[in-house]
Amino acid sequence: MDVLxxxxxxxxxxxxxxxxxxxxxxxxKHTTDSESTRLIRxxxxxxxxxxxxxxxxxxxxxxxxxxxxxxxxxxxxxxxxLKAQIEQMSLERVRMSQDADQARRLQxxxxxxxxxxxxxxxxxxIGSSGSELSRSVYIDKGEHDGIKPDMxxxxxxxxxxxxxxxxxxxxxxxxxxxxxSGVGAILDKTRLQxxxxxxxxxxxxxxxxxxxxxxxAGEQVLTSGGDGIFPKGLLVGRVxxxxxxxxxxxxxxxRPAADLxxxxxVLVVTKIDEKQAQPDQGTSVRAIDILAERLPGVPSKTxxxxxxxxxxNADSDGxxxxxxxxxxxxxxxxxxxxxxxxxxxxxxPTKAPVDPKPQPAxxxxxx
Amino acid sequence: MAITYxxxxxxxxxxxxxxxxxxxxxxxxxxQAWLPLRFPFFSNFDxxxxxxxxxxxxxxxxxxxxxxxxxxxxxxxxLTHQPIGLYGISKTVVGFGASSLGIKLDVExxxxxxxxxxxxxxxxxxxxxxxARGLVGLHMAWSWRHELVSGAANALLGVLVYMLLDHVKxxx
Numbered sequence: 001m002d003v004l005x006x007x008x009x010x011x012x013x014x015x016x017x018x019x020x021x022x023x024x025x026x027x028x029k030h031t032t033d034s035e036s037t038r039l040i041r042x043x044x045x046x047x048x049x050x051x052x053x054x055x056x057x058x059x060x061x062x063x064x065x066x067x068x069x070x071x072x073x074x075x076x077x078x079x080x081x082l083k084a085q086i087e088q089m090s091l092e093r094v095r096m097s098q099d100a101d102q103a104r105r106l107q108x109x110x111x112x113x114x115x116x117x118x119x120x121x122x123x124x125x126i127g128s129s130g131s132e133l134s135r136s137v138y139i140d141k142g143e144h145d146g147i148k149p150d151m152x153x154x155x156x157x158x159x160x161x162x163x164x165x166x167x168x169x170x171x172x173x174x175x176x177x178x179x180x181s182g183v184g185a186i187l188d189k190t191r192l193q194x195x196x197x198x199x200x201x202x203x204x205x206x207x208x209x210x211x212x213x214x215x216x217a218g219e220q221v222l223t224s225g226g227d228g229i230f231p232k233g234l235l236v237g238r239v240x241x242x243x244x245x246x247x248x249x250x251x252x253x254x255r256p257a258a259d260l261x262x263x264x265x266v267l268v269v270t271k272i273d274e275k276q277a278q279p280d281q282g283t284s285v286r287a288i289d290i291l292a293e294r295l296p297g298v299p300s301k302t303x304x305x306x307x308x309x310x311x312x313n314a315d316s317d318g319x320x321x322x323x324x325x326x327x328x329x330x331x332x333x334x335x336x337x338x339x340x341x342x343x344x345x346x347x348x349p350t351k352a353p354v355d356p357k358p359q360p361a362x363x364x365x366x367x
Numbered sequence: 368m369a370i371t372y373x374x375x376x377x378x379x380x381x382x383x384x385x386x387x388x389x390x391x392x393x394x395x396x397x398x399q400a401w402l403p404l405r406f407p408f409f410s411n412f413d414x415x416x417x418x419x420x421x422x423x424x425x426x427x428x429x430x431x432x433x434x435x436x437x438x439x440x441x442x443x444x445x446l447t448h449q450p451i452g453l454y455g456i457s458k459t460v461v462g463f464g465a466s467s468l469g470i471k472l473d474v475e476x477x478x479x480x481x482x483x484x485x486x487x488x489x490x491x492x493x494x495x496x497x498x499a500r501g502l503v504g505l506h507m508a509w510s511w512r513h514e515l516v517s518g519a520a521n522a523l524l525g526v527l528v529y530m531l532l533d534h535v536k537x538x539x
């Protein structure tokens with residue numbers, strides 16, 4: 001009894017450590033959370049996140065008041081510049097829709113299935129795990145908002161991570177730079193596939209690319225869709241440095257496109273549609289059609305009436321102007337990216353191009 | 368004024384009120400989770416660890432130290448996606464060690480606090496490293512330089528934290 005009293009502190013220490021090591025071993029064996037560990041996590045998250053939400057809300061509100069009411073200097077100039085950009089982009093869109101149509105036709109021939117992000121949910125990042133060895137963040141949307149584990153989390157710049165755990169009104173997102181994360185990735189130009197992983201120091205590396213391949217620095221890294229979480233084709237980042245790693249594989253360091261250290265708002269991909277590519281039925285306005293409006297040709301009877309409406313490419317004496325190389329290259333069919341890259345040569349369309357097909361674009365649902 | 372006598376030296380034992388015992392660790396964990404989002408460099412600090420050391424050295428009770436350390440560590444673990452127990456075990460050891468050492472040493476002056484924090488920070492990282500690699504199978508790299516620099520940075524912050532704790536601790 002005397003010995004027990006003398007070494008009481010040490011015995012308790014050993015007991016507490018033993019219990020924790022035992023608990024740890026059980027958790028490592030069972031990858032999913034048990035009821036007791038889940039309860040501890042819920043208590044911890046519920047006691048920390050409400051205050052984080054209040055702080056983030058206060059911060060966002062005060063910043064919005066400043067930006068929306070007080071700090072409006074230069075808005076007119078910015079508005080003009082944005083309008084010019086919209087005009088420019090609408091022209092570019094015509095060209096790109098041609099490329100997309102062509103791609104769809106080819107995909108339909110090959111019975112390809114496309115993945116569309118059809119629904120996203122905007123969320124605010126409210127907190128982190130607070131540990132360098134657990135690169136994860138908390139967002140202010142949870143089970144009540146339709147968030148489920150393994151949903152992809154992205155920003156406008158690139159992918160961020162995936163939903164790991166979901167609580168009532170918050171969720172934990174595992175970032176792509178965590179060492180336990182893994183994303184199927186593909187290099188944009190060389191089309192080499194690999195697995196994107198984080199490291200303990202917070203770097204992101206592309207693994208499983210054979211050492212006899214050539215990967216240039218600066219090449220874009222996209223999602224390959226192979227992980228079943230991220231749809232194919234989302235931007236991951238750029239190759240920063242390539243070194244010969246082990247015996248078989250290259251050591252490719254990737255700089256994530258999204259700034260993972262300063263995340264504020266993210267989009268959770270709540271719905272991904274998969275459907276077979278359908279070729280366009282030709283209802284959209286093609287860039288070549290718009291270009292043809294300016295080129296002299298044999299006018300049809302109906303065209304005679306309104307030739308003056310469209311801007312003319314002819315001289316005042318009726319002689320045709322020289323056709324640009326881009327135009328001559330594309331006169332035989334749809335414009336491709338290779339054939340014409342200078343969108344400034346296209347005149348502004350007289351009517352907005354109509355494309356009845358849904359585009360694989362982000363649609364933010366109200367939240 | 369109650370004074371405990373250990374090895375012939377007079378050592379004062381302090382206690383903390385219940386609200387302080389609950390709110391200070393919670394605040395530390397909250398700041399640790401929130402601040403790195405705004406200031407990423409803050410993830411190099413371990414504010415809950417500094418609170419564990421501060422509590423343990425003031426109370427000078429190994430039992431209270433290990434229990435406080437264990438609970439704060441487990442709470443911290445719960446916010447990560449790693450298994451619960453990594454921080455729990457590390458902080459249990461630190462809590463026990465800091466309170467045991469607090470009985471034997473004068474931990475009231477700034478220099479001693481600074482050195483003590485570096486020592487316990489490195490000890491914490493060693494225990495964490497061993498558990499994470501040996502039991503959980505995480506890939507981790509060890510760098511003495513990084514740990515010592517982080518330890519010094521934490522010790523600087525620790526000196527400020529202990530000064531704040533001095534205001535809320537009460538003599539038993």
